[in-house]
Amino acid sequence: MTSPLDQKIRITGPVVITANRLGDGAVVYRRANGGWSTRLDDAAIITAAAAARDLLAAANADGTRAVGAYLAPVKLAADGAVRPGNLREVIRAGGPTVEEAVGVSAEAIDVLV
Numbered sequence: 001m002t003s004p005l006d007q008k009i010r011i012t013g014p015v016v017i018t019a020n021r022l023g024d025g026a027v028v029y030r031r032a033n034g035g036w037s038t039r040l041d042d043a044a045i046i047t048a049a050a051a052a053r054d055l056l057a058a059a060n061a062d063g064t065r066a067v068g069a070y071l072a073p074v075k076l077a078a079d080g081a082v083r084p085g086n087l088r089e090v091i092r093a094g095g096p097t098v099e100e101a102v103g104v105s106a107e108a109i110d111v112l113v
Contacts, residue, residue, distance in 0.1 A: 009049045009056070013085070014074050016043035017052075017059045018092070019066035027092045028066050030059045036066050040093055041082045045074065 017030035021038075028036040029043035037043065046052045052071055059069035072092075073085025084090040 009052050009071070011047060011049045011052055011071075014045050014047055014076055015052060015071045015085075016040070016045060016074050016082070017056055017069050018043075018072045018089070019059060019069035021066055022064065027095075030055060030069070034058065034062075036062075040074070040084065043074075043082065045076070045082065046071070 019028055019030070019036070020026065021028045021036065026038055028038055029040055031037050031042050032044040044055065046055060056069060056071060059066065062069075072089045074089070075083045075085050077083055084093045
């Protein structure tokens with residue numbers, strides 16, 4: 001299987017880089033300044049394949065704060081709000097789906113990295 005970094009990147013709409021925070025597994029989004037945020041609306045919006053490739057490589061190199069970085073589609077609302085672009089990202093953006101079982105709320109882990 002080809003590594004995601006070795007595959008040709010095709011951008012058909014706006015995307016963001018998402019990963020999981022190393023310390024607690026929280027969903028995080030790459031910011032334009034190179035940091036990570038748990039808020040989708042803080043994410044850098046990418047619309048060009050070259051930029052996506054460069055930013056994804058940098059995100060994957062940041063293995064001390066986040067792991068498993070990949071491109072995720074987003075939708076831009078008329079009011080400028082950023083929304084998840086597919087079902088997987090809707091679920092991930094909603095926070096832990098086993099919140100009660102593990103006793104951790106999405107708000108408890110909503111800390112910028």
